[in-house]
Amino acid sequence: MDDAMQTPVEDVSNKILSKQIDKHDAMRLFQSLDKESQLQVLAIVRGAERLAPANAGKGATRPLKALDQRDLTDEHRAWIAALVEKYDRFVPKSKANVLEHQVHFVDQRRAFHLLKDLKKLHFQITYTQADGAYVHDADGNKYIDISGDMGVNLFGHRPPFLIEAVKHSLDQGIPLVGYSDMIFQACKLFCEITGHERALFTQSGTEAVMFAVRIARAATGRKKIVLFDGAYHGLSDAVAATRDLAGNSFPLAPGILQESADQIIVLDYGDMAALDTIERMAGEIATVLVEPVQSRHPYKKPVEFLKALRQLTIEKDIPLIFDEMITGFRVCHRGAQGMFGIQADMATYGKIPGGGLPTGVIAGAAKYMDLVDGGTWRFDDDSMPSSKRTGMAGTHSQNPLKIAAALAVLGEIKRRSDEPAPDGTCACFQQELNRKTTYLADTLNAFFREQRLPVVIDTFGSLFRFRFVDSYWGVTEALFFILLRMEGVETNIQGNCFLTTAHTDADIEAVIAGVKTSMSTLKGSGFFLEAEPEPVQKAAPPPEATVSAIQRSGHAPGNEIERLRALLAADLALAEDAGEGK
Numbered sequence: 200m201d202d203a204m205q206t207p208v209e210d211v212s213n214k215i216l217s218k219q220i221d222k223h224d225a226m227r228l229f230q231s232l233d234k235e236s237q238l239q240v241l242a243i244v245r246g247a248e249r250l251a252p253a254n255a256g257k258g259a260t261r262p263l264k265a266l267d268q269r270d271l272t273d274e275h276r277a278w279i280a281a282l283v284e285k286y287d288r289f290v291p292k293s294k295a296n297v298l299e300h301q302v303h304f305v306d307q308r309r310a311f312h313l314l315k316d317l318k319k320l321h322f323q324i325t326y327t328q329a330d331g332a333y334v335h336d337a338d339g340n341k342y343i344d345i346s347g348d349m350g351v352n353l354f355g356h357r358p359p360f361l362i363e364a365v366k367h368s369l370d371q372g373i374p375l376v377g378y379s380d381m382i383f384q385a386c387k388l389f390c391e392i393t394g395h396e397r398a399l400f401t402q403s404g405t406e407a408v409m410f411a412v413r414i415a416r417a418a419t420g421r422k423k424i425v426l427f428d429g430a431y432h433g434l435s436d437a438v439a440a441t442r443d444l445a446g447n448s449f450p451l452a453p454g455i456l457q458e459s460a461d462q463i464i465v466l467d468y469g470d471m472a473a474l475d476t477i478e479r480m481a482g483e484i485a486t487v488l489v490e491p492v493q494s495r496h497p498y499k500k501p502v503e504f505l506k507a508l509r510q511l512t513i514e515k516d517i518p519l520i521f522d523e524m525i526t527g528f529r530v531c532h533r534g535a536q537g538m539f540g541i542q543a544d545m546a547t548y549g550k551i552p553g554g555g556l557p558t559g560v561i562a563g564a565a566k567y568m569d570l571v572d573g574g575t576w577r578f579d580d581d582s583m584p585s586s587k588r589t590g591m592a593g594t595h596s597q598n599p600l601k602i603a604a605a606l607a608v609l610g611e612i613k614r615r616s617d618e619p620a621p622d623g624t625c626a627c628f629q630q631e632l633n634r635k636t637t638y639l640a641d642t643l644n645a646f647f648r649e650q651r652l653p654v655v656i657d658t659f660g661s662l663f664r665f666r667f668v669d670s671y672w673g674v675t676e677a678l679f680f681i682l683l684r685m686e687g688v689e690t691n692i693q694g695n696c697f698l699t700t701a702h703t704d705a706d707i708e709a710v711i712a713g714v715k716t717s718m719s720t721l722k723g724s725g726f727f728l729e730a731e732p733e734p735v736q737k738a739a740p741p742p743e744a745t746v747s748a749i750q751r752s753g754h755a756p757g758n759e760i761e762r763l764r765a766l767l768a769a770d771l772a773l774a775e776d777a778g779e780g781k
């Protein structure tokens with residue numbers, strides 16, 4: 200990036216200081232600057248950090264630091280050992296189940312986020328029942344479920360309208376080859392709610408993304424796929440790549456070919472400079488695939504970027520795909536597209552419209568969807584399907600059982616969704632759920648600030664995530680989720696949490712109380728430390744002067760840069776743990 204285009208130093212510093220962006224993005228932004236600007240940013244950030252305690256009088260506002268494995272003392276280890284004993288008494292059957300059945304049962308999640316010092320606490324819970332806002336486990340514990348079934352669950356467990364529809368479908372039998380009346384209705388309703396022209400069902404979200412990309416390649420005859428850093432689009436070879444510091448794409452996991460990754464261009468999300476790359480390479484790009492608000496980074500909502508991206512892709516005739524797997528039907532009945540007022544050429548869905556049964560959906564403009572079946576040609580005239588058609592099939596794509604569930608869910612969404620307000624704002628029922636989520640986040644964020652805990656809850660609609668701002672999956676964070684479970688609140692180790700319409704105000708208050716208790720226990724037990732103060736300098740000079748002051752002080756900026764580099768490297772290593780999108 201040349202100097203004329205780089206983000207101003209002030210903007211970069213502000214973003215880092217206000218923690219609007221995470222370390223990963225901070226590092227990228229930082230690296231996009233020339234050396235002199237990097238020094239200025241370091242000076243500003245370090246100057247502000249030093250000033251913070253003085254301004255607050257006694258350093259009371261400086262956040263504490265969450266512990267990592269390397270910070271553990273013998274006292275911490277003894278505390279963990281006592282917790283292990285308590286936890287063993289809390290969920291003995293779940294633990295025994297994992298030990299007994301791992302011989303035959305393979306599950307990648309078993310090793311996900313494993314920390315050596317917490318290995319004895321690291322096993323999945325066996326559920327026996329789920330009802331409304333609650334799940335029950337094999338040991339008789341009942342939890343308020345905020346895992347949201349990885350985003351599937353919008354109406355709570357076993358809502359009667361869904362059970363009835365699925366039972367009815369079972370009673371009717373589940374033939375797979377012919378059409379059913381339900382599939383016609385479901386696709387019509389899907390298009391009506393989302394504003395797309397045509398829709399098809401797939402067997403999973405991964406498959407929906409994979410096929411949507413194939414449609415785009417078939418439509419354009421081009422190869423390259425643009426996607427954005429920090430997004431998750433399932434693990435098909437078509438999209439499973441990330442990039443190194445030099446911007447080269449590489450496969451997300453062993454077994455995925457470099458040749459596949461070579462077709463993928465991974466760009467910075469929300470960075471207008473990414474648009475220049477797209478413009479420059481437009482002739483090679485089959486599609487731009489975007490998770491409009493990334494479930495791993497819900498605080499990033501780059502609406503202006505998305506609008507500019509939409510405009511550019513129209514100008515360059517590049518099909519734009521929104522992956523609304525999590526945002527679809529959750530943040531608004533028309534998903535992120537409805538909320539931001541941007542219509543993609545195709546959008547991929549799954550999760551909510553499956554009603555708990557496995558599904559994916561591709562919906563989009565007829566121009567693209569026609570490449571699957573040749574368009575709406577007729578039997579009663581001379582029309583014929585277009586000759587250019589791509590390949591797409593799946594034994595269970597239209598399985599009547601899941602189509603019954605989809606139809607029931609879509610019907611419920613339609614029934615509950617009001618028309619958009621005349622001023623263009625959306626009045627759909629999801630807004631109420633979004634407000635409740637904001638309340639939960641605001642209440643807890645205030646508590647975290649007051650307690651100086653380095654934790655923030657980020658939200659998008661009724662999706663929320665706990666973000667430990669100075670570490671990623673350190674010991675304290677891992678322990679927090681164990682303690683929260685023991686307080687009767689069940690989450691998902693991957694980190695995405697959700698509210699559903701089944702959560703009552705009392706449930707939400709109980710979640711808040713559980714979080715407060717768990718965090719307070721950790722704080723009281725020494726799992727949040729005073730952050731190491733920066734070595735004292737006289738005063739924080741103005742940015743220009745501090746550059747040379749840092750150089751004089753013996754704080755080689757290179758070390759700071761190395762520190763940031765190390766943080767970034769840790770993040771990238773974790774990104775390789777590709778199962779986390781689940």
Ligand code: PLP
Binds near residue numbers: 406408523524558780
């Ligand atoms: N795209 C996004 C944005 C997702 O969050 C996921 C799953 O979490 C997928 C695609 C893959 O969907 P599935 O797990 O149904 O295959």
